[in-house]
Amino acid sequence: VASRLVDRARALIEASPGDSRAYHLVIASLRTDPSLVNAYAALADLLDARGADPYPVLRRVWHEHGSGDMEALRFVDQYARGDPANRLLEWCERGPRRPALIVRVAGDLEFLDLYDYDGVRGRKPAFVGRVHQPRLVCSPRDFGALPTTKQAIAEDLVKRGKDFRIVAHHDTTVELADRAVFGPAIDSVHFNAVLHRTLYRSRVVEQAARIVEIGVGSGFLFCSLIQALRQRPLEVVGSDVQASALATTRRNVNQTLARIPSAEQVHVRLEQCANLLERLPAGGIDLLLSNPPYIPERRPSGGTAYSGTAVVESLIARHAPRVLARGGVAVLLYSSLAAAAVQRSLEQSPLTPVVLGPSRRVPLDLREVSSDPAWIEMLLQHHGLEQTLDDPAHAYWHTLHVIALCRPEDEDLVVELGATLH
Numbered sequence: 001v002a003s004r005l006v007d008r009a010r011a012l013i014e015a016s017p018g019d020s021r022a023y024h025l026v027i028a029s030l031r032t033d034p035s036l037v038n039a040y041a042a043l044a045d046l047l048d049a050r051g052a053d054p055y056p057v058l059r060r061v062w063h064e065h066g067s068g069d070m071e072a073l074r075f076v077d078q079y080a081r082g083d084p085a086n087r088l089l090e091w092c093e094r095g096p097r098r099p100a101l102i103v104r105v106a107g108d109l110e111f112l113d114l115y116d117y118d119g120v121r122g123r124k125p126a127f128v129g130r131v132h133q134p135r136l137v138c139s140p141r142d143f144g145a146l147p148t149t150k151q152a153i154a155e156d157l158v159k160r161g162k163d164f165r166i167v168a169h170h171d172t173t174v175e176l177a178d179r180a181v182f183g184p185a186i187d188s189v190h191f192n193a194v195l196h197r198t199l200y201r202s203r204v205v206e207q208a209a210r211i212v213e214i215g216v217g218s219g220f221l222f223c224s225l226i227q228a229l230r231q232r233p234l235e236v237v238g239s240d241v242q243a244s245a246l247a248t249t250r251r252n253v254n255q256t257l258a259r260i261p262s263a264e265q266v267h268v269r270l271e272q273c274a275n276l277l278e279r280l281p282a283g284g285i286d287l288l289l290s291n292p293p294y295i296p297e298r299r300p301s302g303g304t305a306y307s308g309t310a311v312v313e314s315l316i317a318r319h320a321p322r323v324l325a326r327g328g329v330a331v332l333l334y335s336s337l338a339a340a341a342v343q344r345s346l347e348q349s350p351l352t353p354v355v356l357g358p359s360r361r362v363p364l365d366l367r368e369v370s371s372d373p374a375w376i377e378m379l380l381q382h383h384g385l386e387q388t389l390d391d392p393a394h395a396y397w398h399t400l401h402v403i404a405l406c407r408p409e410d411e412d413l414v415v416e417l418g419a420t421l422h
């Protein structure tokens, strides 16, 4: 009922923003469901259309009709910095103007907000709904808790998002127009959340100048690094085996650099290759980042863009110990599926691992990678893939871990990074 009332309010706002019935419909919807953040989003649009600052009114309405709902208050409070949809519009206006699904993910992944952008100049993205505690970045299976009148829209949007999607998390926004490119998925966003809680608060960000990422995908983490470290001259090198990933990263880097004042100090190089680390000079890297392929393969084949553990193994045991400079750090995300391979490589590596946490248990959509039943059986039997019958939406689960690797002589750095956890 509440969500139908909001839809009626929205229709009135579109037709005639001066009509006071829209306001009353929003209030009526909040009386029915005070946690329906769509009501606040509609009210904000109403005030915006009338040229008023939404925030003070949203605050007052929350006090009077919000029934103390704290999630709704968090939603309202983001308007203190202006309408988030307008900030997204800034991004949309600079990129290719075409319809897009926009996903704005909260800092520690407590929720994600979905927006529908129609690609029309000057028209801000429309708020679709908030998904609390998402298990993946953009899975229709997580959308059961959206307002009922929005679920079909959200599912359509996800289909459209396969062609064009914009993902925003912390200060980083990237766009993705190529299905073959590894977009910001739950592991990328979890990795970024951990970087913000740990590495970006450590002295590494004040000192690192020579930075490398192996396997840039959409460029999401690459752009996050550029933004976090942008205050001084930087040499940032990224590699991927896929040409399409590098093209996507290049577009996102250009958009990111266009938004930072110190862009001319940031020197970016992107290389299509599988062995960048072998070619880098010894002791020349301050920060090495990677979210490499992590699903063990059934038969050793050297790995594909997404599966195989060879990249992470050689990085830990051979390359990072050679290329890291004094005070340098390698930061990696790996899955519990690759835990044995990572453990073996750590035993062969002189570097000291520091857990950057917390870990995150997430679903694994194996159909996206392979449908070979023997392979799934191998992952279940030998690599700790979890299967659950409790959750009809997601059958397979694994756990994501982030670790930093430091040179053993950098004991103070090990202590400092370890302390960021607490």
Ligand SMILES: C[S@@+](CC[C@H](N)C(=O)[O-])C[C@H]1O[C@@H](n2cnc3c(N)ncnc32)[C@H](O)[C@@H]1O
Pocket: 182, 183, 184, 185, 187, 188, 191, 214, 215, 216, 217, 218, 219, 220, 221, 239, 240, 241, 242, 245, 273, 274, 275, 276, 291, 292, 293, 304, 305, 306, 311
């Ligand atoms: C799990 S995705 C991570 C993408 C991106 N960094 C993110 O977190 O969203 C792994 C990426 O590594 C790339 N890749 C696989 N093997 C590689 C190699 N040997 N060197 C460089 N990139 C590689 C894949 O093409 C893919 O884009």
